[in-house]
Each structure stands twice: as structure tokens, then as C-alpha cells.
Amino acid sequence: MAKLIYSAIASLDGYIEDEDGNFDWAVPDEEVHAFVNDLLRPLGIYLYGRRMYEMMVVWETDPTLAERSPLMRDFAETWQAADKVVYSRTLEAVSTARTRMERDFDPEAVRQMKASAGGDISVSGPDLAAHAFRAGLVDECHLFVAPILVGGGKRSLPDDVRVRLELLDERRFGGGMVYLHYRTKT
Ligand SMILES: NC(=O)c1ccc[n+]([C@@H]2O[C@H](COP(=O)([O-])OP(=O)(O)OC[C@H]3O[C@@H](n4cnc5c(N)ncnc54)[C@H](OP(=O)(O)O)[C@@H]3O)[C@@H](O)[C@H]2O)c1
Secondary structure, eight states, X not given: OOOEEEEEEEETTSEEEOTTSOOGGGOOOHHHHHHHHHHHTTOOEEXXXXXXXXXXXXXXXXXXHHTSOHHHHHHHHHHHHSEEEEEOSSOOOOOSTTEEEESSOOHHHHHHHHHHOSSOEEEESHHHHHHHHHTTOOOEEEEEEESOOOOSSEESSOSSOXXXXXXXXXXXXXXXXXXXXXXXXX
């Protein structure tokens, strides 16, 4: 059975974007980027909310990104190799390969995806992931805490969900970010 993994880079006070919609403070440095690349590599499917998908398409549509560094090339190649499912009621068409769209988040369909997928599945951003948390579908969280308080914005985790967690791993990075790897307890 594949695991469903929620991943996010958030401020210490728990926001993935600040009140102005900025998240430049969450951009990974080279050390974090290399670590993220290794986390993503084994994943088979990415489930995206429409907003997160629109942020990520550049990894396929803008070839200049991959030319900037070996790390960015590695990320672009990993991203392009994975299957993607985009959840949206407004998007008319997807603009990347290996990508399909769903108009609704159907927990049973995701359960079936977990049962049949060859590799683990990620879910992001937080608006979409909240549905997965509420349905009890999230098995693990990869949370990166950035060394900043932003005071408000979009929360990285839903506020109407209670889940006990088991810490599986942690790591500190030179730039001040911390990685926390949790498993959800049933
Ligand atoms: N901290 C970081 O490192 C980082 C990195 C990248 C991006 N970000 C930020 O994160 C934001 C994205 O997160 P988000 O939580 O705002 O959005 P999201 O979860 O990526 O996308 C929300 C959209 O997904 C669709 N959706 C959600 N639930 C659905 C459902 N049950 N059925 C069908 N469609 C559904 C809807 O699209 P429609 O409106 O089309 O129906 C909804 O507006 C970005 O905009 C960016 O600012 C942060």
C-alpha cells in the first residue's frame, strides 16, 4: 500500500505564505534543495490543488530553470517524471505531460490510488491537503520549518483536524531550517 505524504515549507508560526501571498522566505537553499530532491525522487504521483499546480508547472514549461544549476535540473527531471493529478473546478486544461484533472476530491478514489500505486503519493497545497487530512488519508508529513515568524497568512495545516503524530526523523540545516518527519497515528 502506497503512503500519502503531505509536504510543506512553513514559517515557525505555521504559514506557507504570508498575508501578502509571499513565500520568498521559504525558498530552500542548496542544502535543503538537495534534501528535498532526494525526498521527491521515489514518489510516483503528486496530488495538487490548482494553486500549487499553477506554481509548479514552470518546472516543465520553463526550460531555463533546469539550466540554472544541477540541483534545479535534478528537481525538474524528477518533477516531469512523476504522474500528477490536479484538483480544480475552474481550470480548463492542464499544461504539463503525465497530468490529469479531477473536479472533486473523492476520498475513495484516493484510497484506490494508494492501493494500486507503485510508489508513494504526495499531496499539496494545504487547501487540498485539508480534505485528505479530514478523510484520514494522510500517512506521513514532511514539514520544513523556516526560521521566521510572518504573523499571518495561509496556514500550512488545517485547524479543524486532530491527529496524533509519531516523530520518525528530524534534521537541522545550516541556513536555520528544520525538517520534521511525522507518521500519523490511527
Ligand atoms: N511555502 C512554500 O514553500 C510554498 C511553495 C509553493 C507555493 N506556496 C503557496 O501555496 C499556495 C497554494 O496553497 P493553497 O492551499 O492556497 O492552494 P491549493 O491547495 O494548492 O489549491 C487550492 C485550489 O485547489 C482546488 N481544490 C481544493 N479542494 C478541492 C476539491 N475538494 N475539489 C476540487 N478542487 C479543489 C481549488 O481550485 P479551483 O479554485 O480551481 O476550483 C482550490 O482553489 C500558493 O498559491 C503559494 O502562494 C508556498
